[in-house]
Amino acid sequence: MAEASSLQGKLIEFKGASLAVMTAYVRDTDPVRLADALHMMLGGMPDFFAGEPAILDLGQLAADPDRIDWTGLLSLLRRYQLQPVGVRHLPEHLYEGARRAGLAVLGNEGFSAERTVTPPPPAPVAAPAPAPEPAPAPAPDAEPAPQTAAGSEPAHAPTLVVDRPLRSGQQVYAKGGDLVLLAGMSPGSEIIADGSIHCYGPLRGRALAGARGDTSARIFSTNFGPELVSIAGVYRTFDRGIPQAVAGRGAQVRLTGSDNLHTLEINPLQYD
Amino acid sequence: MARVIVVTSGKGGVGKTTTSASISSGLALRGYKTAVIDFDVGLRNLDLIMGCERRVVYDLINVVNGEANLHQALIKDKHCENLFILPASQTRDKDALTEEGVEKVLKDLEHMGFDYVVCDSPAGIERGAVMALTFADEAIVVTNPEVSSVRDSDRILGILQSKSRRAIEGREAVKEHLLVTRYSPKRVEDGEMLSYKDVQELLRIPLIGAIPESDDVLQASNQGTPAIHLKDSDVATAYQDVVARFLGEDRPLRFVAYEKPGLLKRLFGGK
Numbered sequence: 444m445a446e447a448s449s450l451q452g453k454l455i456e457f458k459g460a461s462l463a464v465m466t467a468y469v470r471d472t473d474p475v476r477l478a479d480a481l482h483m484m485l486g487g488m489p490d491f492f493a494g495e496p497a498i499l500d501l502g503q504l505a506a507d508p509d510r511i512d513w514t515g516l517l518s519l520l521r522r523y524q525l526q527p528v529g530v531r532h533l534p535e536h537l538y539e540g541a542r543r544a545g546l547a548v549l550g551n552e553g554f555s556a557e558r559t560v561t562p563p564p565p566a567p568v569a570a571p572a573p574a575p576e577p578a579p580a581p582a583p584d585a586e587p588a589p590q591t592a593a594g595s596e597p598a599h600a601p602t603l604v605v606d607r608p609l610r611s612g613q614q615v616y617a618k619g620g621d622l623v624l625l626a627g628m629s630p631g632s633e634i635i636a637d638g639s640i641h642c643y644g645p646l647r648g649r650a651l652a653g654a655r656g657d658t659s660a661r662i663f664s665t666n667f668g669p670e671l672v673s674i675a676g677v678y679r680t681f682d683r684g685i686p687q688a689v690a691g692r693g694a695q696v697r698l699t700g701s702d703n704l705h706t707l708e709i710n711p712l713q714y715d
Numbered sequence: 716m717a718r719v720i721v722v723t724s725g726k727g728g729v730g731k732t733t734t735s736a737s738i739s740s741g742l743a744l745r746g747y748k749t750a751v752i753d754f755d756v757g758l759r760n761l762d763l764i765m766g767c768e769r770r771v772v773y774d775l776i777n778v779v780n781g782e783a784n785l786h787q788a789l790i791k792d793k794h795c796e797n798l799f800i801l802p803a804s805q806t807r808d809k810d811a812l813t814e815e816g817v818e819k820v821l822k823d824l825e826h827m828g829f830d831y832v833v834c835d836s837p838a839g840i841e842r843g844a845v846m847a848l849t850f851a852d853e854a855i856v857v858t859n860p861e862v863s864s865v866r867d868s869d870r871i872l873g874i875l876q877s878k879s880r881r882a883i884e885g886r887e888a889v890k891e892h893l894l895v896t897r898y899s900p901k902r903v904e905d906g907e908m909l910s911y912k913d914v915q916e917l918l919r920i921p922l923i924g925a926i927p928e929s930d931d932v933l934q935a936s937n938q939g940t941p942a943i944h945l946k947d948s949d950v951a952t953a954y955q956d957v958v959a960r961f962l963g964e965d966r967p968l969r970f971v972a973y974e975k976p977g978l979l980k981r982l983f984g985g986k
Contacts, residue, residue, distance in 0.1 A: 608872075631870070
């Protein structure tokens with residue numbers, strides 16, 4: 444009988460596994476103020492996180508609260524389809540409440556997320572978010588909206604190549620990697636990549652590179668004329684027109700400067 | 716094989732129905748057995764433009780619902796031997812259109828030996844417009860030379876890429892043609908209007924023609940005669956060129972250059 448207990452016989456089995464999980468740096472525990480901040484950030488996209496698990500990090504709280512309204516906080520985050528599974532950097536007197544709310548109280552060691560190449564850019568509530576500008580309206584025929592995850596997943600996803608022109612209202616997201624457009628994009632379309640964006644042909648819509656916080660991502664275009672460019676959340680619109688030096692020409696967009704003081708630089712591309 | 720052509724634009728009032736009427740008439744004049752279907756359920760117009768509004772008994776929805784057969788619903792055009800009109804319903808709404816129903820109508824038209832089926836799309840990007848383009852083999856995208864029309868056309872091209880049967884089944888993509896309508900070379904010259912080159916540059920699909928802005932179009936609509944039948948009209952000539960190009964003929968683009976009126980013309984007037 445003991446022989447017969449093969450794999451099927453084991454009703455439960457335990458193995459170590461590592462999971463890429465997002466960290467939400469919560470800097471204020473008041474559900475009302477948080478709700479406002481989240482609404483500003485993700486207003487149009489209630490399903491933004493698409494069931495992503497998250498660890499709440501309370502290490503950056505402005506003040507040490509006496510108690511936390513866990514029910515309010517969790518239901519708020521779940522409204523955006525975020526699944527809080529645990530909490531860390533929590534003051535000790537709040538452990539009991541967190542456990543009662545069903546959250547795992549995690550030690551402050553053993554997290555790999557901090558060791559990734561690019562630190563996520565600071566964001567008011569949950570980090571990292573794709574871009575700080577108002578949420579883009581989801582298009583009915585768009586590809587799935589981007590999901591954020593902690594920067595622990597390496598950016599080795601295959602390059603996404605789009606052969607046809609991207610039309611107004613269409614959206615493409617290259618998760619974890621670069622995006623190459625071979626026929627350009629029209630105004631009113633949107634491209635998002637966790638890596639860099641290469642656009643052969645007109646770049647006329649919104650282009651967001653480094654959507655998960657990769658500050659080394661760049662945007663290249665042979666015919667520059669976007670509505671908005673963003674790298675790792677640092678964005679620029681062109682209300683007063685595209686700069687003469689790059690309008691309709693080859694150009695690249697990149698971030699310069701050091702941590703917390705990034706500037707978006709747009710330069711003409713030099714061909715020989 | 717019946718070839719399904721959708722005439723679409725996204726934006727309203729750009730000349731879809733005028734174009735559907737003229738192109739279907741042009742194809743029929745060339746000897747092709749052609750049907751033109753009005754997909755604008757609830758706001759039917761095509762029958763007026765074709766001048767057959769008093770002969771409407773059954774409509775597209777009746778056929779889709781099996782309340783009438785195609786032979787009963789198709790109206791024979793009064794100008795062309797080979798042209799038949801399937802009007803939209805004035806009393807129903809767009810939800811009455813089902814994909815299976817539309818597919819069956821198109822299949823039946825094919826069995827009846829039609830060479831071309833022209834689908835006149837309603838404005839917008841909702842059900843009626845999507846139904847009109849779902850089964851298309853070719854698309855004529857009607858665009859006015861102004862930015863909002865170009866933007867809407869771009870949107871419709873995106874929908875064509877994602878929602879047409881050809882796209883969903885991964886077959887060869889729908890063949891796209893750009894038709895610039897209500898084109899005024901003078902206003903382009905004055906910098907008030909996008910040039911057809913600008914429009915083409917923005918949409919990046921092949922140009923099949925430019926139809927000049929003209930009072931003749933309104934006159935033709937009021938008479939219930941498709942503009943292509945008008946005598947001595949630039950609009951009619953331009954639509955004939957479009958049909959010729961659609962059938963693979965090579966025709967130079969006309970009515971796009973602005974000529975300053977000469978002295979005689981200024982003195983004695985004229986068109």
